[in-house]
Amino acid sequence: xxxxxxxxxxxxxxxxxxxxxxxAERCARxxxxxxxxxxxxxVSADGRWGALEGxxxxxxxxxxxxxxxxxxxxxxxxxxxxxxxxVDYHLVLTYGWGAVDAALAHTLFSQMHGLPPxxxxxxxxxxxxxxxxxxxxxxxxxxxLGKTAGLVVPTELMExxxxxxxxxxxxxVKLIRDGAHVQxxxxxxxxxxxxxxxxxxxxxxxxxxxxxxxxxxxxLLLKALEDVEPHWHLVVSGAGPGAATLATQAARRGLDARxxxxxxxxxxxxxxxxxxxxxxxxxAEPLPQAALAAMGAGxxxxxxxxxxxxxxxxxxxxxxxxxxxxxxxxxxxxHTLTMDDILRERIGAGNRARAVAERDPAAMIxxxxxxxxxxxxxxxx
Numbered sequence: 160x161x162x163x164x165x166x167x168x169x170x171x172x173x174x175x176x177x178x179x180x181x182x183a184e185r186c187a188r189x190x191x192x193x194x195x196x197x198x199x200x201x202v203s204a205d206g207r208w209g210a211l212e213g214x215x216x217x218x219x220x221x222x223x224x225x226x227x228x229x230x231x232x233x234x235x236x237x238x239x240x241x242x243x244x245x246v247d248y249h250l251v252l253t254y255g256w257g258a259v260d261a262a263l264a265h266t267l268f269s270q271m272h273g274l275p276p277x278x279x280x281x282x283x284x285x286x287x288x289x290x291x292x293x294x295x296x297x298x299x300x301x302x303x304l305g306k307t308a309g310l311v312v313p314t315e316l317m318e319x320x321x322x323x324x325x326x327x328x329x330x331x332v333k334l335i336r337d338g339a340h341v342q343x344x345x346x347x348x349x350x351x352x353x354x355x356x357x358x359x360x361x362x363x364x365x366x367x368x369x370x371x372x373x374x375x376x377x378x379l380l381l382k383a384l385e386d387v388e389p390h391w392h393l394v395v396s397g398a399g400p401g402a403a404t405l406a407t408q409a410a411r412r413g414l415d416a417r418x419x420x421x422x423x424x425x426x427x428x429x430x431x432x433x434x435x436x437x438x439x440x441x442x443a444e445p446l447p448q449a450a451l452a453a454m455g456a457g458x459x460x461x462x463x464x465x466x467x468x469x470x471x472x473x474x475x476x477x478x479x480x481x482x483x484x485x486x487x488x489x490x491x492x493x494h495t496l497t498m499d500d501i502l503r504e505r506i507g508a509g510n511r512a513r514a515v516a517e518r519d520p521a522a523m524i525x526x527x528x529x530x531x532x533x534x535x536x537x538x539x540x
Contacts, residue, residue: 166219167249167535172229173259174285177208179368179396181448182254185263185313185337187213191429194218196540200248202255212425229260235267242268244289249535251277254362256284256296263303276308276534282476283317283466284444291320299408300325302326308534311527313337316445316466333530336522339455341511348432349488353421356394358433358485363391363497366434367425368449371399375440376463376484378408383490387497396430412449428452436503437495438462441483446471451518457511459503461492473509 171190176183183203187210190199201211209438214220223366238448245251251274253261258279265277266429277466282292290296304310304327311333312318321332333441350358358364365384369377379397384393395405395418407440411420431437437453441464453460460476462468463484469477479495481488496503532540 166198166212166535167540168198168200168247169531170200170202170245170248170251171224171254172251172258172261173204173254174229175205175207176201176203176210177205177207178212178425179427180210181282181444182280182425183210184213184448185280185282186252186254188526189209189524190214190220191218191234193528193540196208202229204229209425211425224380229258233260233263238264239268239468242272242274245277246272250276251276252277252280252531253460254280256290257261257280257285259299259303262307263299266303266306269306271537276311276313277306278534279307280311281317281321282313287443288466290443292324295429297324300327304331307331309333309530309531311335314445314467323529335523335526335530337448337451337522339451339514339518340398340520341455341514341518342432342457350433350537352429352433353394353424356419356421361390363388363435364433365391365393365436365493365497366430366436367393367395367438367440368430368447369395369397369401369440371397371401371405375401376486377401377405377440377484379489380440380493381405381409381414381418381440382486383493384414385412386490386494389417391497392417392419394421394434395431396424396427398423428456431458432456434458436461436493437467438493439468441465451514454510454514454518457507459496459506459510461489461496463489471513473506473513475509476506479506 173183198219200223202223241261262279265274265386297449310321310327312321312332313336318332318334321327369375378391409415432450435459437448437458439447441463445465447465450460450468460472464480464482469480479492526540
């Protein structure tokens with residue numbers, strides 16, 4: 160692994176680095192922003208690395224294909240091996256539930272092995288609110304985060320969970336809001352930018368980035384599609400067992416020609432930029448990355464409330480966000496937005512303006528820079 164001489168070595172530990180995973184995408188974005196100022200070693204517990212395709216060539220990144228198990232009973236022997244793997248770094252960064260074992264190992268053995276500082280990140284994307292409320296999930300974090308140099312959260316909802324449910328001290332919890340990459344007003348992507356799919360003249364796209372694992376009610380979008388004009392097509396990006404089920408249901412409804420399922424995209428923003436309306440079906444994260452990308456691209460958003468979706472959008476868009484599970488409200492909102500081009504454009508412009516005013520990506524990176532430098536007791540990085 161190369162890099163500038165003397166560049167700090169940073170170990171990133173994640174449950175996954177799959178393309179489209181919010182925590183993985185955020186990690187890759189930060190790595191790319193730091194460039195060669197840091198040397199990065201990464202652990203992906205499930206062996207998926209697609210998110211790293213977003214990192215520019217020349218950025219020093221090393222994949223640690225073999226690493227100690229990050230799941231199982233919290234036995235001292237296993238956790239100590241995980242802790243020992245952190246010794247040769249200047250900073251350890253862990254992400255979400257999939258890396259809580261690593262944070263616990265650090266807390267238990269940091270003094271014994273003289274470990275570097277550890278900063279944990281939580282965006283709520285790898286557990287549902289119900290899963291986070293489990294006793295095991297709560298106590299793992301209360302204990303495991305006991306010696307972290309910081310706990311980064313991107314939303315006020317997660318900040319509240321960290322302070323109240325996980326009982327983390329106020330000075331440890333750092334709220335760093337996600338920045339939104341703002342697109343200019345020129346066409347954002349070529350019509351054939353998605354492999355094996357072409358946006359034809361006159362077509363309008365409803366774009367949705369979904370997990371396809373059964374955790375999101377994507378099938379409800381088919382019912383909404385029946386209510387809109389036939390030139391509107393539903394394009395869903397995601398990989399999982401739910402894709403075949405969705406395709407079967409579309410065929411039964413006679414909508415197979417208007418449904419397009421594409422695999423996980425290295426750059427999910429391509430679908431956002433090609434879409435005329437973006438739909439959020441209610442993933443676990445309080446503020447889905449797809450919604451932020453839609454704001455930056457000047458798109459209107461429909462979907463179910465996720466905790467901080469409505470308050471993040473322009474007020475004119477917020478009133479069209481349905482309560483979780485309110486199928487009729489979602490269908491009504493999608494019908495309204497697909498039938499009124501002027502409304503959709505006005506809402507999109509408002510969302511873009513709000514992204515410019517409140518979601519500066521430079522401010523986000525500067526906050527991470529200050530936090531990481533402070534943890535390593537450096538003036539800057």
